[in-house]
Amino acid sequence: MRKYTRFSLAILLICVVITSAFGQAAKKPVTIELWYGAAITEAGPPPDDWVFYKIAREQLGIDLKLMALPSNENDQDVKILAAAAANQLPDLFMVRRDPWQVLIKQGLVADVDDMYPLMPHRAKNWFDEDSRAHTTINGKSYGLAFPGSLQKNEGLVIRKDWLDRLGLKVPTNLDEFFDVCYAFTYKDPDGNGKNDTYGFGAFVEYFDQEQYLGRRFDPIMGAFGVAGTWNMTKDNFGLNVKKPEFYDALQFVNKMVDAKVIDPDWPSLKKDDFRAAWKQGKFGIMREQFAALAAAANYAPFDKNFPNGEWAVIPPPKGPKGKSSVGIYDTNFRIYAVSAKAAKAGKKEAIARLLDYMATDEGYKLIGWGVEGVNYSIDKDGNITDKGVPNDTKFSSPKGQTVTQLRNMVFYNSEMELISRYPYFKTSNGRTMGPLLYLKTMQSMPWTNVTGAGTIRPHPNNADLKRYMNQGVQEFVLGKQALTKENWQAFIVQMDKLGAAEWERAARQQMEEAGYLQ
Amino acid sequence: MTSAIKLSKSDRVFHFFIDASLFLILAILIIPIWSTLTLSFRPNDFIGSALDGMFLAPWKWSTAAYRALLGHRSFLHSAGNSFRIFFEGVATALFFTVPLAYALSIKSLPGRRLLYIIVLIPYLFNPGLIPNYLLVTKLGLVDKLAAVYLPGAVSVYNTLIMKSFFEELPEELKESARIDGASELTVLLRIVLPLSKPILLTIGLYYGVHFWNDFFNAMLYINSAKLQPLPILLRNILLSSGMNEYVEVSAFGEAPIYAIKAASVFLAAIPMLVAYPFIQKYFVKGTMLGSIKG
16 A cells, blocks of 8 residues: 555656646747847847846747847848848848848748737737738738838928018918018028028938939929829829929929029038028028927027027928929838748747737837836826936936837837927927927828839839939039920930830839839 | 259149149048048037038037947947957967968978969859858857958968968078978977068958958847947947937937947047057068069
């Protein structure tokens, strides 16, 4: 009997040990390697004792390994494609659309349709029809599209104090726009007795979808329906520079240049010079970004120079056919893909768990701002603020920024995010000021939707073609080449010879196939 | 007593143009440096154009950017990593390059021609990114500083320069040591290396500058932020813009981001700028001697 009891106890003990070992194994966290796009590229990574690591391990059963992708998009592509070639892609990674499409063809990223139901907290503010459509190819979603940067965040602004001083009204069409520019140039709007102001200020700022004269001239080009590089309508798709309205728009800009109502330094100004110029009161109308205009540090020099100066957002002027546009916008997303390797290793469920936690109220605040009382506090209006917490750990401090490096994975441009990032302040004469005073108005203005244009493949001779187009347009505007119908036609013919027509054909086919034409 | 040499009019014109040309070249070199330097000291509340900024009085300069960078943990970490890469890289590179160059310089070495061809093949035919990436990852070097310097530890170009230098050394010295029973290793360590200070410093500097500046290998193989060297951080700083440019804070506190960018460029260049004058006298000698025979 005693022998039997001993034997039974020994068996029981072995069972307990084995069960415990299996239990331990079951609790072993899943390792998730995440390559993320840092919110602040120059700040360091989250510290080793970051509270989110602990939460991930203890609450979610995930051992999180983070790596910030290079800050430059081309470097990101190289890094991801090299890792892909060696079949060493991380489990979850941010990727641009072009390399992402390559990875799909190579079968290196997993479809994620089965992950959406596992992320109920993400459903509301992060995933919608547009975002799923953005990552859906041949009926399958191959990535998670998170909301991208703030759209329509620039506007046409005017020196309201100059308008008032000269007794002028806000211009509504191009003729009035020209007249106001003229008055700002020649009627001493600042009253200093010097002829030292201009109507319109700009500089050349090119982006892929904003060529020719660049972004800063788009409110004028938009009056002719030719803002941006491409016309994305089904009936009139093509390069805007080849549209007849573009010639009319150039005639108007040319007229402004001839009348010297545009700050003549615009072809050579850099961004910093341009911003220094409006802070010095050099011109009275411009297109500017909302926070570059009105964030406390950016506004301070202007406020110091012109305590009674005031910038007001105005609608872009209407053109001959009643069109108007501040410029172009795109629905943009950041794609996070799950590697096929991770899916094969059964990590999709853990990745969904991680992402869903980040979208809970607790996770959203933790990833977006850090820990309450350490990195942020809640003010009397219920808004998140960096006031009332230690200076060296507040979310806007160098140290505090490191714990918000993943915030682009949770931010969706909510009111809470905007208020915390762009707080209101008082000007030297006691006015309430802040970027958000401008943002809503800027977003309510007419804009041109060019969704999809960002995916148009560049022409093989891209650099030469763009240089030819942009330099040519600038020469016509500056009068280095006479803006006549004949010269313009010759310019377009040569542009086609360089590949513009061929590029348009390829782009149209691509956009039609992708269903982007409006 | 100095006697002035009277120059003819044509000589004076010639000298004027030479001086003017040199002055122009000096200006071309100095202006961007001066522009970057003054930018790095530009205060946050500065209002004015880039040209105004270049002539801002020094007493209005702000050292905020330098204080911010030198007090920031990312910068100090990265600088430490860069120094480690520099010293470990140079030591490793010389450790491999010297014996190889010496072996190639021995005319009686059996199979010398074959060895020479083997050395030249990767110089002429680069295997490309993916095989390199696979090799480095298979060697387990990902997230190790060695991944930055080991793939470039033997430069064929540097090896050939060093080989030419070794060939220039008097054969009699080596022969006499061999007659006294010295092995090739002893000849290398006791005879050749003590006479090769110029080439060691020159090639060491070549390697050092290359490793100090290397961005690509670090970008590919270093995932841990703690191991990232200065070029990676520098690139991140130089590319920082977007929304960050528009809010009142940067990762470096109150200094304006353009000053941070300029200051980071200067701070990253200082170690190499400091090293050059000390090595310069050997530098010219080393390269010149090495270049006599190709």
